[in-house]
């Protein structure tokens with residue numbers, strides 16, 4: 101329950117709406133309570149007329165007034181219900197917005213490590229479910245809790261004033277019913293959890309499959325993907341059977357208990373009316389009150405049920421919110437590190453320096469061991485090493501995506517661990533192996549670093565990336581929609597848009613993960629020309645996949661098993677007998693075996 105209160109507390113701006121909804125609920129309950137008395141009074145007037153205790157004309161006048169009062173009460177109730185319902189809808193929409201935005205904000209700031217283990221579709225599915233359940237509960241609670249409370253208390257007090265045993269019997273119904281509901285619900289939740297796990301896994305896979313449809317088709321996996329999906333959902337049917345059997349059995353038990361108690365209540369009211377203890381009007385009032393008492397009983401059981409779901413939902417929600425944010429992890433790592441005083445950032449300080457950097461994704465499994473190298477200002481440095489040797493990991497650390505285990509990375513003399521992550525990343529532009537574009541227009545993608553960039557800057561970036569020509573040929577030019585992840589563009593076009601995006605960012609440090617997918621020679625030349633243009637005047641770290649690229653850099657850092665093997669110019673390393681010279685030899689050999697070995701170094705040719 102504390103987690104529900106936490107939700108209410110972090111949306112204090114909704115308090116006036118809550119208050120409005122609660123007030124309308126109180127008013128609704130009070131108006132509803134007037135009805136039995138109006139109908140009871142009318143019944144007594146009619147009985148009096150029939151018994152000859154008053155004239156028919158008097159009775160007609162009285163019941164006309166009572167009918168008018170009834171209409172007024174119902175009209176007022178309708179107005180109150182409508183206004184309360186409107187506030188409820190607005191509150192639910194605002195609550196959903198708040199909860200979703202809070203969640204997204206947190207996800208956007210979680211460390212990269214979180215996303216290495218989570219599956220996108222599951223994150224989304226869990227979020228939707230948690231938020232739906234929380235919002236539904238809060239809306240129901242605001243709309244019904246006070247009505248239920250007032251109706252219950254009023255029914256008990258009023259029936260008590262007529263005859264106290266009625267109130268006692270009624271009062272017993274509530275705790276019995278609630279207890280049975282809570283018992284039903286807690287077991288029901290366990291099954292619900294199992295179903296949700298199946299649905300989350302199926303939805304996670306669904307999202308992945310939809311995003312990678314060409315692969316699914318290429319490998320003819322439609323049927324197996326569908327079978328896996330069906331199987332997961334099929335399991336939910338089995339779980340639902342057990343869950344529903346239990347629920348309905350318990351519900352029947354609850355209803356039977358309720359039916360018995362109400363039968364006794366009705367019997368008592370009838371007998372006492374027959375004995376002359378209650379007038380017919382009193383009987384009508386009491387029967388209506390008994391009827392009114394049913395509603396809060398059912399509502400309360402729904403409330404208990406939805407509260408339990410909401411508690412479960414909020415547990416998932418808060419589990420994500422309690423994950424440490426990237427900046428906090430970063431700050432903690434900075435405090436834990438023994439940080440020597442920052443070197444003065446003079447012109448001779450290299451743009452990037454790795455000092456004895458060790459790193460492990462999982463504890464005890466070191467991926468990088470004692471990495472040491474520097475990138476001078478304006479220098480181009482290529483990382484070369486076998487696949488899985490840690491090249492991408494080095495670029496990840498440079499962007500501050502993971503904290504180093506030990507050692508230190510400096511950007512323009514400043515320790516990455518001690519720098520604001522936003523400032524650090526503002527100094528680095530990255531072109532990844534995959535272009536990673538978003539649905540939307542060409543313009544939006546190029547201007548991703550600065551959505552307010554002028555058309556002229558966007559065009560200039562595109563020109564530098566050799567993209568202006570093909571973009572201009574699109575029917576909508578820079579407003580052309582490129583489809584999800586840029587799927588409506590060719591591979592080379594996507595890459596040039598990604599380069600243009602980095603050009604527009606205009607950062608002094610550049611990370612370049614060369615695309616391995618072989619483009620046709622013309623596209624490749626254009627992409628290469630775009631990259632060459634991009635590197636001018638910047639300090640670049642290149643994860644190279646072509647020997648031609650490696651040959652054109654200022655210095656090469658070769659990696660073997662997470663350690664630096666050599667650092668030197670292409671000319672030096674070509675004859676040193678290390679990895680690079682071996683790669684050159686392999687290329688010269690040109691045999692099938694040689695090409696296979698080159699592949700292990702991620703070298704395309």
Ligand SMILES: Nc1ncnc2c1ncn2[C@@H]1O[C@H](COP(=O)(O)OP(=O)(O)OP(=O)(O)O)[C@@H](O)[C@H]1O
Nearest residue numbers: 216461462467486487488489490491492493494702
């Ligand atoms: N997010 C991650 N979580 C756990 N381990 C990882 C993660 N990313 C990479 N690794 C592991 O770290 C090691 C280095 O991977 P990395 O991607 O840095 O290699 P690479 O040299 O870039 O390889 P390639 O040239 O094939 O892209 C590999 O053993 C890999 O399995």
